[in-house]
Amino acid sequence: MIVEEPAQVEQEIRLQLRKSATELSKWKLHKSSKWSAEALWGMAELPPSSPTSSNAAGSAGTGGYDRSTEAPQERSCGSFADLSEQEYDLYLLASTLFDCKEFDRCAFFLKNVTNPCLKFLKLYSEYLSWDRKSRGNMEDVLTTGKPPKHMIRGGSHTGETDTTHVPQNAFPESASRDEQQTDSSAIMKELSSYLEELKTKEKNSGLGVSLLYYLKGVLLKQDDNKSEATSCFLRSLSGYSFNWTCWVELLDCLSRSDESLLLMKHMEERFKLEETENIGSQGTIENNIMMKFFRLALFQEFSGDVDIFIEELHFLHTIFPNFTYLKAQNALTNYNYMDYMNAENLFDQIIKSDPYRLDDLDTYSNILYVMQKHFKLAYLAQFTSHVDKFRPETCCAIANYYSARQEHEKSIMYFRRALTLNKNCTNAWTLMGHEFVELRNSHAAIECYRRAVDMNTKDFKAWYGLGQAYEVLDMHLYSLYYFQKACTLKPLDKRMWQALASCYAKVGNRQEAIKCYERALQLSVNVDQNSVLFYRLAELCEQVHDIVNCRKFMIQCVDVEDATEGIVTDETAKARLWLAKYEAKRKNYEQAYNYAVGVSHGTSQEIEEARSIARECRQRIQ
């Protein structure tokens, strides 16, 4: 029995994934369903002896999956067991309408349904219809550059003088403000009241309810109400954990790494999975496979304990050896840790094993761009556009390609196209911002970055970009704030602290600048870059008349040369010159001479100066 344990667990996972793939596609959550199916397919092949083992598992009372007998039955009734005949007919109609993308019609026919699943389908199609309509406006924005209406949601309150006049018969402002806004809140209202009703009826579980909570979470998230959205997603997941998009949405609700810690703690302590929808081992948080996937994704986004990550990754790999998603996650993690080589390798593998999977390939193109493998980038762009021209990932890859060829206008055009296809593609916004920076259009760049952070506050690149753009515009107060933001997101990244420090220096707050540089120094990995840091530190110390420290840093700066086998940089040269001057002043002519002689790099003026010091020192010594 003990030997059989892992096999049984695997069997249960298989069963759950199979179930979720069919159920979710029935209720039109195609992405989740796709994920489940992919995961199912990516699992290790069944050992040849599986029939007997599954029988054994079945006899063990866990309801093992018996292909021959149970399968057809399950497929025919499946999740429709609770639908009456009439409801089932209605479902068929609604389902086809949904598939034909006639969402309004679908919602209309489902007007009076009471079954939670059908209710979900109704509200979901209403939501999609609204979403599609509001996307039309978004396209205008992209072409005209005017701010999108749904971002600037109305707003007619005039502060203190707010007087809501003309209540009875006339309210001119309310006229046509934005119908889509009212639409989504109408959906929200109906959803909430329906859920309330279910709560009072104590029918508070099952697939339908979970899906409804999921939808509520999506709506809340859209309204920027992240905390409530999170609790909705958790509620949904506790009822039905095999809905991957729900996990993804949950992940999206987190904006800071400490929040992720809190969430994990909360889940460990209080999160319960309902047993009705989770078979056997999948009913506990420790063993639930989706939970493991979630933790993995969490790590990829927010980083954390590496050892645990690797352990989990390893564990999942044994169960899902052929699951592309896992490989992609691994690649993305490597990318986040700036380990581009490995990331590239992993992506190569992914393309080999699953060539038509375009997800995450935009990141791959980023990697190739950063690694300056232009030929490979060109190939990727060609390849993806061959697969599907109208995918945001494709457009991003092409845009990256054009950017690499210094054709920034074209690149921007393709980023725009990507955004038209998927307005929530934050990467595209950020990258478009970078392109505008290349074109020296800081204002446009700022606009892009802002969009990016509006949509995804976790995007430290966008925050950093904002800081840089404002720095170019000489608005250091602003850029400082944005660097702070970026730094909050990536407190372990040297570059952030460095940017922060230089910004502090520019606004004249030298003390903090010094602190930031020190911090950056602590975090730096590559010694060859430290010379800059040391030199800046030294400069700042000089400015605050802290000559002792200044000298210390200057010496450290010069020492970098030794550590990097004598590579001379501007900073080391300058540091030498400073030291030479300093020692000369203090009448340590020998040392001064040594430093001065070492200056062989820099502007002619500096070299000249160094020579004169050397000459003078030599005279003095003699």
Next chain:
Amino acid sequence: MSSAGTPTQHNSTLAISPFVTGRSSTRTNASHSQRQQAPGQHRQFEGNDQHGGQDWNTEGMARSPVFQGIANSPLVQKTNPNITTNSLATPHHRNAGNNGSSLLASISKSGLFGSTMPSTLRKVSLQREYRNPTVNIDKESSGVEQPATTTTLMTTTTSATNGSGEFDIGELSSIERLRLWRHDALMQHLYSTAEFVANKIYSLTGDPNDAFWLAQVYYGRGSYVRAIELLTKDMLESVSIMCRYLLALCLIKLQRYDEALDIVGESNPFSEDADQDAKKQNDGGIKLESSLCFLRGKIYAAQNSFTKAKECFKEALLVDVKNFEAFEELTAKNLLTPREEWDLLEALELDFSVLDDNENLIKDLYTLRLSKYLNGEKGSHARKELIREHNLESNVDVMRFDVETFHTQCKFSQCLDLCEVILERDEYNSSILPIYISCLCELGEKNKLFLLSHKLAENVPKSPITWFSVATYYMVVDKIGEARKYFSKSSILDSSFAPAWLGFAHTYAIEGEHEQAISAYSTAARFFPGIHLPNLFLGMQYMALNTLSLAEEYFTLSYDICPQDPLLLNEMGVMYFKRNDLQKAKKFLKRALEAVEELDPTSKTSVSIQMNLAHAYRRLGENERAIKCFKSVLKVSNKSSDTYCSLGFLYLKTKQLQKAIDHFHTALALRPSNSAAQELLLHALELNVSMTLDADHPLMVNAQIQESSSNLFQNSKKRAPVAFDMVGLPKKMKIPGQIPQPSNDGEAMEVE
């Protein structure tokens, strides 16, 4: 019959209707005929209604066997479900029972069908008339023929068996036959016939009652002047109170109000000599005294003396509670304040007892009409009663109560849905349409408003509602000039149509022309003493002009009328806020918030109240509360730049710099021209720079947290990412079990 006598003010016109006179004559002529009682009181007009020389024998009633007689009696109707359902199936003919002329109306009906229909069909149509026994029949029966009802039960058997229910038209005098002819013609709106006959009758008899009927014919065809001439000629108005009433009515129609007032007298001439006995006298119709009072009220209203009008209408109601018209004038035309409305029903104790077993029904129905600002639970109780006892769930008045309740509670979308249900049945219901239009406007349903306006303009071009709807449409599409034109058109068509007046004033208010707006609102305030809105708007206008003392005065006026309206409380709060009387402002805003508690929290009203309350808290320095308020506003409302700005300011005050800056940024993103936010942001950013990066700085705190969370740092700061790589690599080697040489592959490509 000719000696039937003129009714007094305590009677209704029933006294001289042919049916009643006919009855009395039959009583005299064939007083012992069992037939009279047999078919039940309600059927009796049948017996009397022998127009066109129709042979009575062919009529179903008389020939009907016993059980039919019983079945047709209202008492049985009540208990026999089959018949009741059958009768309920007819949707029309509801209003017949609402006033004294119902019997006449039913006469006309049977008159219309009786001659042409086979008896079986006729029976059906007769049964249909019972469709609402509790409303129609009982009212009549209890009022008119109470004794007959009792006899019916006892005598049915005998009466039916001996079949002596025949009523020979020949027994009537020739004059009476002419009268019947006249009456039927009148009921069928064949005015020339009626005039022809009535004229002859009057010439023959000279009876003031016949003169009245002749005048009635004139009135019906709209020749008011002739009616007046006829009625004044022989001093009829002094002889017959009926005639006086009709005369006044005609004069009002011709808008000769002063003369009309002369006719009806400036005050109720009967109020003193009203002896109790006479008051008790009750024939089921509406007392003429009441009607006269009502007319007086109408005249006063037309002459713009609203207090007098109000008194008159009240008097009309007190004299006879059945005078619904007076009740409607009082409630729907905004003559009474909400409190007064309820007082009318409760404190004045309208005498519903005259209605006998309909007492509760009518009382509940009246209750539904009262102001929704007060006593909500009483209203809903009445509604429940009506639904439970009388099954009136889908009755228009019950639904209207719901509609109005929703509207007062600002639940516009529900209100809209319900309105649409009602309008589906009765597309041009003039009591629902204004509310419906207002809902459409509130929800910005331009398209529906457009369609509705066109429909109305096509079908009822003379109704003020039509032009109100058109004007509202123009207002919604922001064509204020046009809107004003049509609002004024609407108010010209009916000067007592409050929404149009207010809309008219609003057009000025929207354009910021305060002076005109103020004059328009004050006119409205004069015209509609019962609603607080004109005063409220006046106050708002003065507030916009920064004349706060005047604003306060008007608000107080408005507050006296309706202290429950959250909008008013909100405005008062804002006013005190502006006057820097923050404690008072807080008090009023809190009350406003309480008033909207049961409303939908996302409605505009409650959002702005919360918003104002938050500002009050802010000014009072209660930062935490203010933040809480603002946050809840943000949760439910549209994102507004100013809200974010205020929230940012509060965060700045409470030294939460990061949050403050974030909020200022959001505020600016929403409205880049928000100069307050800009200034504050700059200030915050400067503060941000000067903040020292010590251990308490959020940046440091965050870094600490992250460090402790990832053990990267505990091991070795510098090697951390490297360490990851080292572990990661073998990992990857494990993964691609199938593809063993991935790294080579990549490198190979690189070499190329």
